[in-house]
Amino acid sequence: MSDHASMGGHHDFREVTIVPDDPESQAARASRRRMLNLLLTGGAAAMLPAAARAVAHPCSTAENPLNWAVAWKQTAAEFHALCYQAFNIATLQLDRALAGQSDGDKPLAVITDMDDTILHANDYWALLIERHRDFFDDGMWDEWIPKNRVTAVPGALEFCHYCVARDVAVFYVTNRDQGSDTRAYARGHLRHLGFPLPVEERLIVFSDTSDKSAAREAIAARYRVPFLIGDNLNDYKRDYYVADVAERLNVMERDRDDYGHRFIVLPNPTDGHWVRAIFGESEPAPTDENRRRLRGAAMGIRPGQ
Numbered sequence: 001m002s003d004h005a006s007m008g009g010h011h012d013f014r015e016v017t018i019v020p021d022d023p024e025s026q027a028a029r030a031s032r033r034r035m036l037n038l039l040l041t042g043g044a045a046a047m048l049p050a051a052a053r054a055v056a057h058p059c060s061t062a063e064n065p066l067n068w069a070v071a072w073k074q075t076a077a078e079f080h081a082l083c084y085q086a087f088n089i090a091t092l093q094l095d096r097a098l099a100g101q102s103d104g105d106k107p108l109a110v111i112t113d114m115d116d117t118i119l120h121a122n123d124y125w126a127l128l129i130e131r132h133r134d135f136f137d138d139g140m141w142d143e144w145i146p147k148n149r150v151t152a153v154p155g156a157l158e159f160c161h162y163c164v165a166r167d168v169a170v171f172y173v174t175n176r177d178q179g180s181d182t183r184a185y186a187r188g189h190l191r192h193l194g195f196p197l198p199v200e201e202r203l204i205v206f207s208d209t210s211d212k213s214a215a216r217e218a219i220a221a222r223y224r225v226p227f228l229i230g231d232n233l234n235d236y237k238r239d240y241y242v243a244d245v246a247e248r249l250n251v252m253e254r255d256r257d258d259y260g261h262r263f264i265v266l267p268n269p270t271d272g273h274w275v276r277a278i279f280g281e282s283e284p285a286p287t288d289e290n291r292r293r294l295r296g297a298a299m300g301i302r303p304g305q
């Protein structure tokens with residue numbers, strides 16, 4: 001979600017559809033198989049309809065690779081604990097920064113990403129699985145956003161109010177693109193969950209780029225920013241925007257001492273630029289080639305090897 005604004009476009013979903021396992025679908029599958037046999041024995045394979053082609057791409061509901069990551073997001077106490085850990089560290093670092101403020105210093109500000117940093121979209125990921133999708137679906141995301149089904153990331157609400165109570169400015173910086181309503185939806189999510197509503201300038205939306213550098217620089221010119229909060233390394237600096245797994249790891253290693261200090265990370269196992277490093281794009285098309293690539297990544301095979 002961190003980079004959905006940079007993508008866009010619509011995929012061809014003929015190959016995406018995962019054959020579901022419910023009885024009705026089993027019957028439909030059997031029917032397709034009969035039809036396929038009929039067509040093949042009749043020598044009419046070239047005329048296969050889309051429904052029959054789906055048989056050539058078996059990927060049962062139980063095999064959806066999203067199941068593990070989304071089950072973790074939906075149920076794991078460890079996932080929630082990691083979120084609390086991030087905001088506990090943020091609170092600690094904020095207290096340090098407040099204690100270190102002197103007269104004449106620039107006022108303090110915190111910069112936070114929104115999706116998967118202070119807002120969770122588990123309902124969206126569940127919907128993808130329910131609809132037998134195994135890759136992020138931009139069209140479904142845009143339909144889902146206005147429904148206000150986001151939830152607050154554990155610890156995020158308390159942390160943002162903690163900042164505001166101490167006169168620390170909170171800047172929400174996000175990449176989203178739902179057209180002319182993008183800002184209204186983003187603001188609606190914050191309002192819906194009870195986040196301290198920003199003055200207009202403190203909600204910064206990038207709709208045509210995932211590069212947040214301009215916002216970071218503009219805020220740092222007026223405020224002292226002790227740390228940045230995000231689920232994507234791109235939320236901290238653009239150096240991490242490299243579409244190569246090994247190089248991205250190397251750049252992160254270079255900054256390893258910054259984590260928990262200048263950079264506070266939230267866990268996100270479903271999307272982000274780590275996906276881009278594997279596939280070369282943040283929202284890879286749901287093709288069998290990409291499914292093979294995902295399997296290769298899981299086995300430790302880096303793209304290009």
Ligand SMILES: [Mg+2]
Nearest residue numbers: 002113115116
């Ligand atoms: Mg994010």
